[in-house]
Amino acid sequence: MNNLLVFLKRYFHVLTFVGLQVLCMVLISRTMNYPGFAIARATKVLTTPVNRLCYGVVRHFNFNKENQYLTQQNLELLNAQERNFLISSDSVTGVEGDYTDTLGRTKRVRLYEYTSANVIYNTIHKKNNYLMIDKGSEDGIQPDMSVLSAEGVVGVVSEVSKHFSTVISLLHPDCQISAKVQPANQLGTITWRYGDPTSVYLEDIPEHLNINEGDSVLTSGYSNIFPSGILIGTISEKSKNPTASFLTLKVALATDFNHINTVYVVRNLYREELETLKSNMKEDE
Amino acid sequence: MNRTTENIVRFLVMVALQVLIFNHIHLFGFLNPSVYLLALFLLPLDIPKSAQYVIAFGTGLVIDIFQLTYGIHASACMVFILLRPYLMLALNVNKKKNDTEVPVPGKKDFRWMLFYTLLMTLAHQLMVTMLEVFSFRQFHHTLLVITANTLFTTLLLLCLEYIFIPAKKQN
Numbered sequence: 213m214n215n216l217l218v219f220l221k222r223y224f225h226v227l228t229f230v231g232l233q234v235l236c237m238v239l240i241s242r243t244m245n246y247p248g249f250a251i252a253r254a255t256k257v258l259t260t261p262v263n264r265l266c267y268g269v270v271r272h273f274n275f276n277k278e279n280q281y282l283t284q285q286n287l288e289l290l291n292a293q294e295r296n297f298l299i300s301s302d303s304v305t306g307v308e309g310d311y312t313d314t315l316g317r318t319k320r321v322r323l324y325e326y327t328s329a330n331v332i333y334n335t336i337h338k339k340n341n342y343l344m345i346d347k348g349s350e351d352g353i354q355p356d357m358s359v360l361s362a363e364g365v366v367g368v369v370s371e372v373s374k375h376f377s378t379v380i381s382l383l384h385p386d387c388q389i390s391a392k393v394q395p396a397n398q399l400g401t402i403t404w405r406y407g408d409p410t411s412v413y414l415e416d417i418p419e420h421l422n423i424n425e426g427d428s429v430l431t432s433g434y435s436n437i438f439p440s441g442i443l444i445g446t447i448s449e450k451s452k453n454p455t456a457s458f459l460t461l462k463v464a465l466a467t468d469f470n471h472i473n474t475v476y477v478v479r480n481l482y483r484e485e486l487e488t489l490k491s492n493m494k495e496d497e
Numbered sequence: 498m499n500r501t502t503e504n505i506v507r508f509l510v511m512v513a514l515q516v517l518i519f520n521h522i523h524l525f526g527f528l529n530p531s532v533y534l535l536a537l538f539l540l541p542l543d544i545p546k547s548a549q550y551v552i553a554f555g556t557g558l559v560i561d562i563f564q565l566t567y568g569i570h571a572s573a574c575m576v577f578i579l580l581r582p583y584l585m586l587a588l589n590v591n592k593k594k595n596d597t598e599v600p601v602p603g604k605k606d607f608r609w610m611l612f613y614t615l616l617m618t619l620a621h622q623l624m625v626t627m628l629e630v631f632s633f634r635q636f637h638h639t640l641l642v643i644t645a646n647t648l649f650t651t652l653l654l655l656c657l658e659y660i661f662i663p664a665k666k667q668n
Contacts, residue, residue, distance in 0.1 A: 225546030232554045232575055239561075239568030240628065247631045 283328045283474050286362065290476060295439050296324040298482075324439045325479045327351065329359075332376070336409040336469045341383040343367060345475060348375040356437055358478045364443040364466030365389070365431060366475050377477075382444075383409050383469060390432040391444055393461070396421045399432055402444060402463070409469050411448060414461040421459075425450060429463050436486045439478060500541065508556065511536040516563045519653075527642045530650040531570075533560055534621060535657055537577055538614070539599055542585075546578075553578040566629060573624035580620050588613055601662050610658070615651045622647045 220227070241247060252259075290296075298321040329351075333344035347353050349372045359366040359379045367381040368389075380387045383404050391402045391414060398421055400414045414429055427447045433440020449462035480486070515533035523529060537553060557571030564570070585600065588609065602610055626643045633639075 225550060228547035228550045229575060229579060232550055233572060236554070236557075236568040236572035236575070240572070243565075243567040247628075250631045 279474070287326050287328050287476065290326040293439075295433075295441055296322060296326075298323045323481055325481060326476045327353075327479070329353075329377075329475050329477055331472050331475055334381075334469070334472055336381075336383055339406050340385065341381045341409075341469075342370075343379040343381050343472070343475075345377050345379060345477070346375070347477065348373050348377050350374055352479065353377045353477055354479070356483070357480070358438045360438075360442060360476045360478060361467045361472055362474070362476075363468065364445065365438065366467055366469075366472065368437060369477065379475075381469060382412055382465065382467070389438065389444075390435045391429050392432045393417065393423060393447065394428045394430055396423050396427070398423075399434075400461075402429070411462050411464050412445065414447070414463050415458065417459040417461060419452065419457045419459055423447065423450065423459065423461065429461075436480050436483050436490075504536075504540065507539060508536045508552075512556065512559055515560060520560075520563060524649070525645075528645055528649050530646065530653050531560075531618075531621065531625070532650065532653050532657065534574075534577070534618065534650065535654055537574060537581075538617070538654065538658075539601070540578075542582065542599060549578050550575055569625055569628045572628060573621050576624050577617060577621045581617065584613065584616055588616075602659050603662065611651070611655065614654050614658075615647065618650045618654065619643070619647045622650065 327347065329345040329347040331343050332346050333342070335341045335343075343359070343366065345353075345359070353369060353372050355369055355372055357369045359369060365382060367379045367384070367387060369377050370380045371378045382389075382402070385404060385406070387402075387404065389402050390399065392399050393414060396417075398417055400416045402412050402414055404412045417423065425447050429444045429447065431438040431440055431442040431444060443466045445463040445465040447461050448464040451460050451462070453460050511533045515531065519530050519532050533556065536556060540549060540552060553574040554571045557569075557574035558567075560570040561567050598604060600610065600613060605613070622643050626639060626646070630639050630642075
């Protein structure tokens with residue numbers, strides 16, 4: 213204790229000097245911005261790679277949260293798409309009448325509604341492939357709703373429990389969906405053949421049409437399940453059917469079924485009405 | 498007039514001179530002499546060092562407040578006080594240790610005074626300018642500012658000392 217006092221007495225001026233200098237530096241740094249910028253600029257060579265390395269590791273811990281935000285944002289954007297509405301905001305077709313509101317704007321009638329879900333089970337190499345998603349009837353999922361991924365079509369909901377649903381993926385022989393090939397704009401049917409989880413076949417395309425490899429295959433929107441214009445895949449191979457004058461086109465799937473995680477379930481809000489109409493039509497025949 | 502009052506009055510006069518007159522001198526745009534250093538030059542050496550530092554800090558801070566450069570002059574003034582005894586020892590021709598007499602014109606010859614004032618002012622000016630510029634870009638310009646300011650301040654300080662202090666010759 214005594215030694216400490218002696219030491220303090222002896223070097224008190226040094227302590228004063230250092231203390232007051234520190235105070236000066238604090239004052240300088242608090243009141244003047246330039247030194248800080250100058251130091252930051254000079255040390256950028258060192259700090260940038262280190263920060264980048266550090267952030268490259270740390271950001272992996274936040275991916276879960278970020279994914280949620282992105283999914284949420286995607287949902288909002290998907291829901292706002294023009295093709296989800298029965299009557300789009302076209303100023304020519306709906307100027308007056310029932311389809312305009314009091315301000316004269318076209319009323320928009322929503323046809324399709326998106327919700328997000330996570331895949332919890334997925335097969336691709338079996339003969340009949342299914343997915344399971346973590347949303348069920350409590351979340352408004354019903355059978356025959358379509359399931360999309362960010363890349364393209366995934367499948368159709370088949371069975372629904374309270375909290376989960378099974379989805380018949382495109383890689384299932386029963387999953388035949390109506391599609392059209394662009395730019396030829398020809399309707400066809402998508403079928404899958406056991407074996408290859410990266411491609412499906414588009415059938416019933418007339419031979420005379422000018423169809424090239426790389427053409428897009430989109431959903432037609434006639435099934436009341438899928439909204440129109442969703443990408444299924446691109447044409448990768450063209451082969452002629454020897455018995456009929458129809459082409460069989462091999463379509464490379466847009467969705468990578470091997471790495472499928474977040475999906476969007478699409479609900480057609482007028483499906484029952486449309487189905488009733490369709491069944492009436494059949495009874496008439 | 499005892500020594501304490503004398504120092505306080507000198508301090509007040511020098512700070513007033515600096516703030517009221519010399520802060521407004523911007524010769525060629527960058528010459529801005531720091532004549533308040535005279536108060537620190539003539540600060541007695543035999544008072545406690547910590548007290549000297551506190552006085553230097555206060556002096557610098559007052560100048561800073563008026564120049565809006567909070568901390569720069571205070572820091573430079575403390576470095577000035579830190580260097581003072583060592584420089585005096587190094588320049589002491591008699592090699593007399595623990596020389597606590599403040600060097601004034603009557604006690605040292607002109608060349609000694611010139612050299613001493615020049616070096617002390619240079620140290621102070623270097624500190625102030627480098628802290629203010631805080632960059633080695635356009636270093637030739639910074640160097641010019643430091644040199645010119647040092648020379649001008651030294652000139653003013655020597656003038657003031659030789660005009661007002663010769664009376665002490667008789668002591």
